[in-house]
Amino acid sequence: MHAIEDLAGFAADHPRGALPVAVRDAIRDLVTDLLGAAAAGLHTPLATAARGAAPALHGPGPCGVWFTGMGLSVAGAAMANAAAASALDIDDGHRGAAGHPGAGVIPAALAVGQALGSDDAAILDAIALGYDVALRVGASRPTGSFDTYASGRWVGYGVAVAAGRLLELDAGAMAHAMAIAGAEGPISFATGSSAYQGSTVKEAIPPAVVAGLTGAFRARAGATGPLDLLDRDDRFARVRLTGGLGADWALLHCYLKPYACCRYMHAAVDAIAALRQPGRPVVSLAIETFPQGLRLSNARRPATLEAGQYSYYFSCALAALHGVTALQPVDPAWLHDADVLALAERITLSAHADFADAFPVGTPCRVIVDHGDGPRALTVHHPLGDVANPMSRAQITDKFRRIAAANVPAARRDAVLAALDGLTADGFAPLLAALKHDTTDTMTQQGGTTDALLV
Template identity: 45%
Template sequence: MIDRLATMCTSVSAVPSHVLDATRQTLVDTIGAAAAGAATRAGQASLKGAPLIWGPGDCSIWFSRRRSTAVGAAFVNAAYAAALDLDDGHRKASGHPAAAIIPSVLACAEHNGAGADAILTAIALGYEVAVRVSSSREIATLRTTDSGLWCGYGVAAATAWLYGVSAAVMSHALAIAGQTSTSQAATGFTRIGHTVKEGIPWATANGIQAVMLANAGHRGPVDMLDDADTYARTRLVGLPGDAWAIEGAYFKLYSCCRWAHAAIDGALTLQVRMSLSICDIDTILVETFERALSLPNLPDPSTNEAAQYSIPFCIALALVHGEQALLPLKEEHLGDAAVVALARRIRLVSSRNYEHAFPGSTPARVTIAGKGQVDQQEVLSPRGEPLNPLTRDALETKFLALMEKSPFDEKQALALLEAAGRLGIDRKPSDLYAALRACEP
């Protein structure tokens, strides 16, 4: 199957204009998420540590004038993009392709001088491969769906295509990336917040290295996707046709696990409809799909990362401080007495109504009791899903809000928005690279 994925990728020379448009939208969203993520503990540690591992080079580390090798820069930029759980995702994959693929493509494109259309095509192809590999598994039965387990395939496909290697070399790159992917061994066990999270930056670096190693002669287990009991072949092969995976991306308005978003939307709707202050709320019941209960869901998380995986805390934070408190989620709210007290009054239960919802959807029904009232709201598709899409204006508003957390001023933020959003239309890759490092004199 790997050889057929590689043949599919190498047979593509260009993608339709509507795919380019979707790719630009995902590019803008990823850069916005990264701008906020650069200031986090994970972002700063990556900025400090990655150049010590991979050394200097000619590829930009975003939002600075620092440079590293393609692998080093991609690692840092992927760490930025994934740090706050604000990066895009895809329902079929149950995870986050772009936070790995976009940093890898931009780093390698800067290294080899690729043009705008090549950059956008590589991103779309990498996204396609990553989603296909992830969705070919029975996601509902997996121990973990962590993106680091599969997004490296997309990185390897995208960067191998960008470097113009043969289908045979790309096959081995995909196999090496898959065989050496992150283990994510602690997922589902640990209740301690940590900055490794889904392993996206590690899969990003690993995917680029897999291409370099395959091109130098290393060989991978190219039959590793051939097990029909594990990977559904019909989901792996065939040309994309009119519907490309990147066109089905979802985008986030809250920096937390997507499994919490339907419940947050429902709770905010009820708060307005019932005219409730925080003191008025007696209890909140959240009925959702079983897998959502596997998150740590701590009512009083001690780290930003643990808060991102707590449905009660994120609901309470949105109700106490407004949804803008989740764009992004800030450490200053950890330990907030009002938020923690409300989070302790939130109960999560699995609903038989949503027994077969995941991974196709992440619904919730929220019931709030307070002030002598009881009301409920069901949300089947949270905001930002393809069935409940955000407008272009909403996505740009999100981008500019996140840029406020960066060193960029308003003029620089707007220039970056234009450079990414109009890449290949009237903006060149050099415009984008310059805009990404415009924050330093």
């Protein structure tokens, strides 16, 4: 049997509503975290362009574009919401897969569930199974075989599973849904081969969402895909793909991100926060990291938020001068701040032998900073949000309130969080109702950002 068929059989036939309590609670936290990321990214160029293109490309429909009042088709809403959720690089991730599952799986599951009127148990199952399959595919790739860490390469498999589960595909059709999504998903450029880290292409998650949805709906209509797609042992380790299905849920091993920058540098940011002496000059700042960290674009003077998210120099200079709140999320004005850019020019960044084999299981960093009284060093192996250093429910909701504040008024944030707190008991209907409210006019009156494409 092909690996895709094993995964499809598990995804299609897993008993309905039989998720462990820990998995259901984790879904509540992951949805909370992702909606915060989407609210924070709502008016970024990436998200604004996606919303502007979606009606013409995908047409109107019953599925909500979160926090806007817009109704689009399944693909349009899922793509637009995925763009907002992934825009600021503050969405959930997974060490083994080296990428971000939630920004693909959750928008797809909620859009399909809303369009079909799926019940709560079905949506929860779809999210859990979508995460599991996506992360198994991503984590099964031997590290040396990666030509890109872009999440769009593998998250479409999970989107196809989430949609297929809600469409009630049988195991055979589910396998073809995954195969179509995998064969026709975005290619994305190899890491270091392009300037894509400074553009709105980024992780290629929105097109992977469209590809995954397309795979599920086409499979329901009878289309077929290459079922041997995951059968290459040099590219996909079978034991990671299919071992322990249903016994160890991959979403329980996701990390959350308190800062709007690539996860590679979160350990450095935590170390800077611990060593920082506000008000004192930074005489020198050195960062020692794992070799893959040097493969980021690492622009000292990033021109866009996306470029800043992939720069140790910029993100760490910002944290050193203005604290971690400046990364929750990043105000585009910091891209032009003379002091931040001057420090970014002086930071030294190197790979250290201590961390040579850390990635992707870990992303440790050592920071050496001198505030004028001699160098002080700190090594962080598990930054805040890692499975070994998790964020509490209170920290997750606090993150939501903080990063959504610029785009969503306080009363609306409270309504969304109340619905999220009751998600496992009350279901998705209160949440979808809270997300439907258009915050644009309210935020304009309060002096917040507006979006001409929504008027």
